[in-house]
Amino acid sequence: MNFRELLKEKKVVFFDGAMGTSLQSYLSPGSPPEKLNLTLPQKVKEVHLSYAREGVDVIETNTFGANRVKLEKYGLASRTKDINYRAVKIAKEAASSQLVGASIGPLGDLIQPWGEITTSQALQVFREQIESIAEAGADLIVIETMASLKEARIAAVAAREVCDLPVVCQLTFGEQGKTLIGIDARTGVFALEALDLDVVGANCSIGPREMFPVVKTMVSCAKKPLIFQPNAGKPVLEKGKTLFPVTPEEFSWWTKKFVECGAKIIGGCCGTTSEHIAAMVTKTRNICVPSKKTPPIKGFSSRTKIYSFKEETPLLVGINLSREFIEGESLDKISELLAFAEEKQCSFLNLGFRKRSKGFGIGSFINFLQQNTNLGICIDTEGKSFLDEALGELEGKGLVFLNPDDEEALKITKKWGATVGFNIYLHKKTDIGGEFNRILEKCRQISVNPEEVVLKITMPPFGRYNFSFKDKITEIKKAKLCIPVSVILELNEFSRKAIGSNFLKGFLLGIASWYGIEGALLEPAQIESSLSILKAAEALSSKDIKGKKFAKFIGGKNASF
Structure with a gap:
């Protein structure tokens, strides 16, 4: 035997x-x-x-x-x-x-x-x-x-x-x-x-x-x-x-x-x-081991903390760190940003690298992040060697956003035990139900439980298309009822040039939170004002009982109503 x-x-x-x-x-x-x-x-x-x-x-x-x-x-x-x-x-x-x-x-x-x-x-x-x-x-x-x-x-x-x-x-x-x-x-x-x-x-x-x-x-x-x-x-x-x-x-x-x-x-x-x-x-010798069934935890982790996607809890909010941002800032400035992000109840960092930067040491940068923050680390890149090196440095379970057809990147992601995330780009003719079904079929092909998969849906610029963003959020909610993936909204392009852009983003996130979306991704400059509105919206829902998180966000860790 x-x-x-x-x-x-x-x-x-x-x-x-x-x-x-x-x-x-x-x-x-x-x-x-x-x-x-x-x-x-x-x-x-x-x-x-x-x-x-x-x-x-x-x-x-x-x-x-x-x-x-x-x-x-x-x-x-x-x-x-x-x-x-x-x-x-x-x-x-x-x-x-x-x-x-x-x-x-x-x-x-x-x-x-x-x-x-x-x-x-x-x-x-x-x-x-x-x-x-x-x-x-x-x-x-x-x-x-x-x-x-x-x-x-x-x-x-x-x-x-x-x-x-x-x-x-x-x-x-x-x-x-x-x-x-x-x-x-x-x-x-x-x-x-x-x-x-x-x-x-x-x-x-x-x-x-x-x-x-x-x-x-x-x-x-x-x-x-x-x-x-x-x-x-x-x-x-x-x-x-x-x-x-x-x-x-x-x-x-x-x-x-x-x-x-x-x-x-x-x-x-x-x-x-x-x-x-x-x-x-x-x-x-004669004892039978008791049987048990443990439901999967949907999410990712840092070295010491699990970040779990749950519809009934506040949104997990991440900060997008692009290659241009990282290379343009000193490590001291990035350290200050990490401390600010934790203070403002953010959960993760998304390293958005469309291609490998010559001379940039992703391994050393991830080690720097892990020594200076307890935030989770997500990776969004098309560079295969870059991805392999990055995941090898993680102390916890990472999250990788990739193209559903990128077989090599998927293989590397599974090799290192990272959570699988797929990118979806929302535009006027996007069939959200069809996209969800395509992801479900992909999960079957690669033997991944869809409940453990995360979709990162990139929202288009505000005003580009003549449609209701609330209606799109409603479509996402309906698709989630049939296919139990977790969803993160990326809002980096949503209202970058619009008047009152951070207010628009904050209000959209409030709607998303009420409709069961689990996460959001913002640029560093958008954190404070956008999250103020989101936290206010969650304080008015069952996601933040008695507004405790909202009070701490506005008034500091010891604040309360």
């Missing part, structure tokens, strides 16, 4: 326990556990056998730190392929009925902007390790202990580029329920599930008691099967020895609660032994 078949069964799936801490006594000073795959393979095999005897379904290879970046620190970079290949063979020798999961840990050095490693370098390092593992015959890939959502995404993309094995991906959280760089469990699940993964979850860093809130959060929002592998508590130093305080009995009690809550897979991480795993298997 392969891993994907195993996931379809109602029973719990058991992973093994710690590898690194189990091998500590055999390590010479300054030597990594992975070196033992070459020098003491029998000791590595004994650890695998100790878990296999307890009835686990999956044993993990001794390859957590077997990437070129980490191994180079020990003078072992040239043995990268050998170490990974041998690790899989050792595990397969130990396995009786068990599947072999190939452990893939962090690179050991930070990726830009927090470190020096580039996204392309990280991709290459992960590809090299995973290629060796897949060639050796691993049954699945286990990406684990990731504190950076960006690094987790890069590792997952690398895995998909080199093999079609099942992929598990786990983040690691602290006692406050966030990773070291501030990612919470809900945002992490949202971004990871958009990738082509089989299982998501959490491991390491904390004990089972501290992990339980993370378990509950992930179960409440995840659509995919979940895995949790806590440590045996927080390590303590006693008489020169590192000890993990959680006993096998306590460990099994908590992991049973994980399963009853909705976890599909359980196992152990640092400090857990075969005794912990034996107690866990015994206590949960």
Whole structure:
């Protein structure tokens, strides 16, 4: 039975326990556990056998730190392929009925902007390790202990580029329920599930008691099967020895609660032994994992916040940052704009690049944005290499607006797990219902749920056509009743040269909000006056009960009626 078949069964799936801490006594000073795959393979095999005897379904290879970046620190970079290949063979020798999961840990050095490693370098390092593992015959890939959502995404993309094995991906959280760089469990699940993964979850860093809130959060929002592998508590130093305080009995009690809550897979991480795993298997062997159905979240995210499209909530308002605007402003001015946008309750930035600008570093600019704002990032471009580079830098789940017929851009968008958005340009003869049906057919062709798709409808200049904009909004609302996509109105050209242009835009947005449109896109100069009218309109509807958001928009965060 392969891993994907195993996931379809109602029973719990058991992973093994710690590898690194189990091998500590055999390590010479300054030597990594992975070196033992070459020098003491029998000791590595004994650890695998100790878990296999307890009835686990999956044993993990001794390859957590077997990437070129980490191994180079020990003078072992040239043995990268050998170490990974041998690790899989050792595990397969130990396995009786068990599947072999190939452990893939962090690179050991930070990726830009927090470190020096580039996204392309990280991709290459992960590809090299995973290629060796897949060639050796691993049954699945286990990406684990990731504190950076960006690094987790890069590792997952690398895995998909080199093999079609099942992929598990786990983040690691602290006692406050966030990773070291501030990612919470809900945002992490949202971004990871958009990738082509089989299982998501959490491991390491904390004990089972501290992990339980993370378990509950992930179960409440995840659509995919979940895995949790806590440590045996927080390590303590006693008489020169590192000890993990959680006993096998306590460990099994908590992991049973994980399963009853909705976890599909359980196992152990640092400090857990075969005794912990034996107690866990015994206590949960006969429990059926409760079934659940989680509705999709429509939207995108930054590193730490999900922006969800909902008809019953205020419009998500974005700011269009064109190439000309970005190149014409200093970073200090852009920083001021970002702070102003957050203060005015904006949700996202749209990088509108019709073509790649020679010499412009999109990767470094996105990293600058992510260090200076918590707004989501959307990308509207026809440059394929530009798009690939941009999405590779994102810490969260991006949103890409593209032409429905642009197959290459669509492939890149899906590769990086970004939300798919399609561009529609409204003119006098536009058949809105027909356009929506064309998008629905496209969704069927590319196997994308239309509920998770966003349409960006560009409104024509005010006065160009002899039609009612209110009637067009009504047509959009009717089409949305049949095809449940989300809609953003782009108003950059709507009234640029008209007298009172920002008032016109604000009033149109108010109508759009009342009619169930979910988002809008404005130019930086249009924010204050246009949004004042929009917020007033929403204060008069059920979208802003008691006008709380309107009061804060006008009078600051502490203002109220």
